[in-house]
Amino acid sequence: MNITFIxxxxxxxxxxxxxxxxxxxxxxxLYLVISFLSIAIVFFVLGAPFVAALExxxxxxxxxxxxxxxxxxxxxxxxxxxxxxxxxxxxxxLGPSILSIVLLGELIYILLSHETTALTxxxxxxxxxxxxxxxxxxxxxxxxxxxxxxxxxxAYHLGRQKKKVQHRFLENQTT
Amino acid sequence: xxxxxxSHLLITFGVxxxxxxxxxxxxxxxxxxxxxxxxxxxxxxxxxxxxxVVLADTLKLFFKEDWIPPFADKKVFVLAPAIVVITVxxxxxxxPFAPGIIVADMNIGLLFFLAMSSMGAYxxxxxxxxxxxxxxxxxxxxGAAQLISYEVFMGLSLMGVVLMTGSFSLIDIVEAxxxxxxxxxxxxxxxxxxxxxxxxxxxxxxxxxxxxxxxxAGFHSEYSGMKFGLFFVGEYIGIMLISSMVxxxxxxxxxxxxxxxxxxxxxxxxxxxxxxxxxxxxSLPRPRYDQLMEFGWxxxxxxxxxxxxxxxxxxxxxxTH
Amino acid sequence: xxxxxxxxxxxxxxxxxKRVTIQYPEQKAKLPARWRGRIVLTRDPDMGERCVGCYLCxxxxxxxxxxxQATQDESGRRYPAFFRINFSRxxxxxxxxxxxxxxxxxxxxxxxxxxxxxxxxxxxKQDLLIDSQGKYPGYNYxxxxxxxxxxxxxxxxxNEEKPVDIHSLVP
Numbered sequence: 001m002n003i004t005f006i007x008x009x010x011x012x013x014x015x016x017x018x019x020x021x022x023x024x025x026x027x028x029x030l031y032l033v034i035s036f037l038s039i040a041i042v043f044f045v046l047g048a049p050f051v052a053a054l055e056x057x058x059x060x061x062x063x064x065x066x067x068x069x070x071x072x073x074x075x076x077x078x079x080x081x082x083x084x085x086x087x088x089x090x091x092x093x094l095g096p097s098i099l100s101i102v103l104l105g106e107l108i109y110i111l112l113s114h115e116t117t118a119l120t121x122x123x124x125x126x127x128x129x130x131x132x133x134x135x136x137x138x139x140x141x142x143x144x145x146x147x148x149x150x151x152x153x154x155a156y157h158l159g160r161q162k163k164k165v166q167h168r169f170l171e172n173q174t175t
Numbered sequence: 176x177x178x179x180x181x182s183h184l185l186i187t188f189g190v191x192x193x194x195x196x197x198x199x200x201x202x203x204x205x206x207x208x209x210x211x212x213x214x215x216x217x218x219x220x221x222x223x224x225x226x227x228v229v230l231a232d233t234l235k236l237f238f239k240e241d242w243i244p245p246f247a248d249k250k251v252f253v254l255a256p257a258i259v260v261i262t263v264x265x266x267x268x269x270x271p272f273a274p275g276i277i278v279a280d281m282n283i284g285l286l287f288f289l290a291m292s293s294m295g296a297y298x299x300x301x302x303x304x305x306x307x308x309x310x311x312x313x314x315x316x317x318g319a320a321q322l323i324s325y326e327v328f329m330g331l332s333l334m335g336v337v338l339m340t341g342s343f344s345l346i347d348i349v350e351a352x353x354x355x356x357x358x359x360x361x362x363x364x365x366x367x368x369x370x371x372x373x374x375x376x377x378x379x380x381x382x383x384x385x386x387x388x389x390x391x392a393g394f395h396s397e398y399s400g401m402k403f404g405l406f407f408v409g410e411y412i413g414i415m416l417i418s419s420m421v422x423x424x425x426x427x428x429x430x431x432x433x434x435x436x437x438x439x440x441x442x443x444x445x446x447x448x449x450x451x452x453x454x455x456x457x458s459l460p461r462p463r464y465d466q467l468m469e470f471g472w473x474x475x476x477x478x479x480x481x482x483x484x485x486x487x488x489x490x491x492x493x494x495t496h
Numbered sequence: 497x498x499x500x501x502x503x504x505x506x507x508x509x510x511x512x513x514k515r516v517t518i519q520y521p522e523q524k525a526k527l528p529a530r531w532r533g534r535i536v537l538t539r540d541p542d543m544g545e546r547c548v549g550c551y552l553c554x555x556x557x558x559x560x561x562x563x564x565q566a567t568q569d570e571s572g573r574r575y576p577a578f579f580r581i582n583f584s585r586x587x588x589x590x591x592x593x594x595x596x597x598x599x600x601x602x603x604x605x606x607x608x609x610x611x612x613x614x615x616x617x618x619x620x621k622q623d624l625l626i627d628s629q630g631k632y633p634g635y636n637y638x639x640x641x642x643x644x645x646x647x648x649x650x651x652x653x654x655n656e657e658k659p660v661d662i663h664s665l666v667p
Contacts, residue, residue, distance in 0.1 A: 026251065026304060033297070050343075053286030057330070061293025062323055065300060069319045072304050072312060125282065126343060212507050214516045458507035459500060 005045045006111075012038035013104070023081045023088070025071050029064055036060040050126040187278050190267060198411040199229045205453050212457040233404075241400035248305040255302035256395075256402045259295055259409035263416055266291040270419050271346050273429045273438040284345040285337060288420065289330050292375055296322040298409070299377070299384055303394035314393025317464055318377060318384030324471045325374035331479040332367035335486040336424050349428035356427040363482045365425045367475055372417035374467070376410060378452055380459040383467060418448035529631075531605035532590045535581055537621070538602055538630035545625070546600035546637060549576040553592035553601050561585035562592060573638075579621040584614055598637040602630040 012035050019031035036059045043052035133141055203218065203226060210217025218225035243252055269284035271277040281287055296319060303315020337343060339360065340351040351357075358365050374381040385393035395406050422428060422444040429437030431444075462470070518525065527533070538546055549566025567577040592601050611617050629635070641650075 024248075026248070026301070030251070030254075030301075049281070049283045050286070053283045053290050056290035057286065057293050057326075061290060061296065061326070065293075065296050065319055065323055068300055068304070069316065072300070072316060072319075123282070212510045214510055214513055216515060216517055216519070454504060454508060458504045 002045055005042060008038045008041040008045065011035075012042065021088075023084045025080075026068065029068055029071070033060050033064050036064070047123045049123065050129050051124070183278075186276055190272070190276075190278055191264070194264065194267060194412055194415065195408075197415065198408050199233060200226075201411040201414065201449065202232060202407075203229045204449070205456070208450065208453045209457050212454065236401055236404040236407075239400040241402065244306065244308075244397050246307045247397060248307065251301050251305035252397075253402070255298050255305060256398065256405035256409070257298075258301070259298035260405050260412070262291045262295040262298070263409055263412045266416050267412075267419075269345055270416075270423060271349055271428060272419075272441050273436070276438060277346065280344060280346050283343045285333060285343045285348070285424075288345075289326070289333075292329070292416075293322075293326050295375075295409075295413070296326075298406070299394045302398065302406070303384075306394070306397035308397055310390045310392075311394050311396045314384045314386070314390045314396070317386075318394055321374055321377065321381065321383055321467060324468060325371040325475075328367055328471060328475040328479050329371035329375060331476070331483055332364040332371060333424065334483050335361045335364040338483075338486050338490055345423050345428075349423055349430070352427040353430060356425060356430075358425040361425060361482070361486070363478060364486075365421070367479050367482070368424065369421060370475065372421065373452065373455065374471075376413035376417055378410070378414060379456040380461050381467060382461060383464055386461065414449055414452050415445065418445045418452065421448050527605035527607075529605065531607075532588045532593075532603040534606040534609055535583075535586065535588075535592065535601060535603055535619075535624065536626045536628075536630065537579060537600055537624045538626060538628060538632075540636045540638075541629060541634055542636070543627065545575050546598045547576050547579065548574045548598055548600070548637070550574075550597060552595040552597065556591040556595035558589060558591060559585045559587055576621060579624060581619050581624060582617065583609060583619060584617040599630070599632045599635055604630070 015031045015035035015038060019028045019035060022028035022031060036055060040052040040055040040060070043049075043055060206228070207217040207219075207225070209215075218228040221227035221231055243249055266288050268278045269281055269287050271280070299318035299322065300315045303311040303313075303318065306312070336348060336357050339357065340348045342348065348357075377384050382393075384390075385395070387393075390396070395403055398406060419441070422441060426444050429441045431437070431440035435443075540546055547564075549564060551564065551566065554560070554562040554564060561582040562580070563582075564579040565577040566574050568574050588603065590603050593603050596602075609617070
């Protein structure tokens, strides 16, 4: 097994656990970024450098930045951390953590048992990604395009401003 | 160790040492050039041509009190200035300075550069947020919006070059420009990339996250000592990064008339763009924040999409005929 | 868009223009004759002190940096016993020069007065007094105004001209 892959996957798991258990939202998001970066390395090792780069550019570089952007504007203080601490009790996380520990155990078992085929180190370059996106998976691309378009339209509708009128004499003027 | 490993190590440390030595030198260069364009002398007392002012500046930064505000988020506050230097230095990994002088030739070099520049946004955001200061927060919010927006145009403007080369590797891109630099067929892409690059390094005139006259020093208001120094050095290495990217992508990298070695051509082109950056700072006023956003989304985005579509169409037409 | 390129080009052309700043310690700044700098006390053409200790300069001073004590010599001529200007407070406004009836106190074009010790900025009379007539060479206050001594009014001596009748100057 590739040592880089193992290290990166362990970092990913640890960072994700840290991201879940942090009370401070920004710290949690920082761990999420680290998790994305390690997943990008996993992609890279598995022979998908294009996807790895896109993972960093899109997820770590843009989406998490936007989430942080929103959190900065919310001005969360100590009260929210307290609230989080109350909500995040042992009883609540017991169920999900048992389930995910089972999954993790299965994953480790598969990795150790060598039952899977060896890592396919055949690199998937950008050209083949593009060919498959616009060939067999064109319907998915078009559907996500429609979804994004609806998002754009919604954002435009929310962000539209009424025309500001500086003076009441100018209200009925059309320019 | 065999010869290849040793030479690779030499190149790696050479690039690192070169960058870290030239970056403080740029402070001197910028001050002298700004003085020249403003009919002044600039620093000319310490050492020959005032070059030792670099040393004085560095010593001053080292001996300043390294103060962390008690209201700041300590861990993130310390982390933020490191991110900018790390990401910018990592971006230099993929840049080919001359044939053979490259740290690592990745087949996704261009995407790696974009990824690292998008990670660089974190230093601004986290620095401003962890300072727990109104002005710093305003600066980092502006910075986040600006960097995310201009990353889009930056990526899109580069796709024309990628289409013409058919590869993300920067060495392939340079070698595709042996006979014609991409600045000629991709002039629109060049202009958009240059503007987006200035915005991405938040240099003047797009230094809206810092904006001394409005936000004190923006996202690094609370930083002092060497932490501020890291932001400073990161900005200058960022200038060098954008200049060398423009050189690689649009000006034919190391290609040039053969009376000079390839590395010299690369450095000459890079410094030409550094001069241009400083000229921009000397001559242009800062736009308002909404003007910057409007310019980006209403002018640069359609233009870069148009550039992409037209380039793609012409390449398709040429392949079929 | 064009204006941006134009302004960049114009700034670029400044590369070839003359610099407006000078290399100061080697190359001195050119000061105009009426520059209001260091304050001095000037002398008559016959090297007597011009100051008559009238306190007008101290009264005119907006920051109260001038202090002096008037006294008389045996002929009854007034002069300052001490004259002290605290240059750490002085704002070089020149009001003392305007107020002075005898042109004694004058501001000269010199600004290099830096000191490491603040106390050194308090100038005493021997620091202020210069062996020069300053901006008004040949002017002697007592030649114009006359001088009353014991037992003799102004203009009462044998070879003395009558004092100038100030009311005759009124048109």
